[in-house]
Amino acid sequence: MNISIPCPHCGPRPIQEFIHGEIPVVPDSITDEEERDLDRAFMRENREGVITERWFHTFGCRRWLTLKRDTKQ
């Protein structure tokens, strides 16, 4: 699929110019500090629906942006 990412500095640009950055979501139900570290390192929410993620515009303005995207589309 051809995705374009709306960069606030450069306008909509093809996804190939960006590097994907995840925001780990650790559920509040995990309280133990070590378990939270483990979850942050490996486990993923992998949600079907709208997620918040970061993208770095490598071949452009070289700045990070935050994006909300629906993974079902």
Next chain:
Amino acid sequence: MNEFVERRVELTWRKPKRAYDVVIVGGGGHGLATAYYLATRHGITNVAVIEKKYIGAGNSGRNTTIIRSNYGIPEAVSFYQRSLELYQQLEAETGRWMMHQRKGLLWIAHTEAGVRAERARAEVNTAFGARTEFVTPREIGEICPRIDLTGGGVWPVLGASYHVDGATARHDRVVWALAEGAMRHGVDIHQRLAVTGLLREGERVVGVETDQGPIAAGLVLSATGGHVTTLATQAGVRLPIRTHPLQAFVTNHYELAFDQIVASSNLLFYVSQTARGEMLIGAEIDRQPSYSDRSGYHFLQNCSFRAMTLLPFLRNLRILRQWTGICDMSPDYSPVMGQTGVDGFYVTTGWGTWGFKAIPAGGEQMAELIATGRTPALIAPFALDRFAKDRTMADRGSAGTH
């Protein structure tokens, strides 16, 4: 292949019962193989395989049908070698022709680092029972004369690992044969029945909720592709899985003269020829996590350009169709199989770029785990708790491509 007289696949559809000993969610290769081996090896037949669409509708019908065991770490080589050997017997065992064909797989290196990686691959493979050898450019030219050894002047071929037992089989036929074998032994397979949730009793998982009512189960195995995280969340299990789309395409028919499977880590593509003569080409996953199975033109442009660099004859072909499947990627590119820490809930996932080659061994080993309650040594390294134990099975060669 005349020793097989083709009969119609005999599938007996029955109405869902209210309770089963084992409920397997997902009627793809892994789910069906687990049911098949449960019934044939362990005599456990009160089993249901529940499929949302039709059997083989997911990644079992979208993969690029490659069977190989040339992995980069000992545990993976042993496991996939078992799978490769089971595939070799599966036609005789089920009495079904799966168009299984040994082709040999060339994994091309274009850089010094690549050469070192392929040499290492050959060593690890040989040590753990897979037949792989390092071959020089001259030998590559003899094995597969269509390869441009200059790599279009940009990616010169410096060597390759040659996996003699690399093979292909027809994916639909594998699915049907396993379904038929399982059904013949009394396993129920339900198509167009969607699992909407898990039934729990305290911490324990005791069945599944479907769009046609609840079904109780002594044990639930998730063999779903793509949507495993959503299911596992309902059992309170956190998984190290990201779901990414993977695309592939075929060209129009070409004379049947391309006998090998050719892959390249640097150019990130692999190619084989189907029995119909189509050139089947696949690549790496899309970088964004997504559940979408839409395909894109950009991928075609990119991937066909890279493929033509190594195989110039492809430039005269046309692209016939393309498709996308969604893959479960684990952080270490190795599968996640076995218990989850929640009673009554097992998973087989993380098959990376589709896991077709692992179907028989994955099914056999999961069936043994379910039947005996003990994790077989072959899949013990791939348990979910390896992340907490700091024993990740990092294998870049595992799921990077196909």
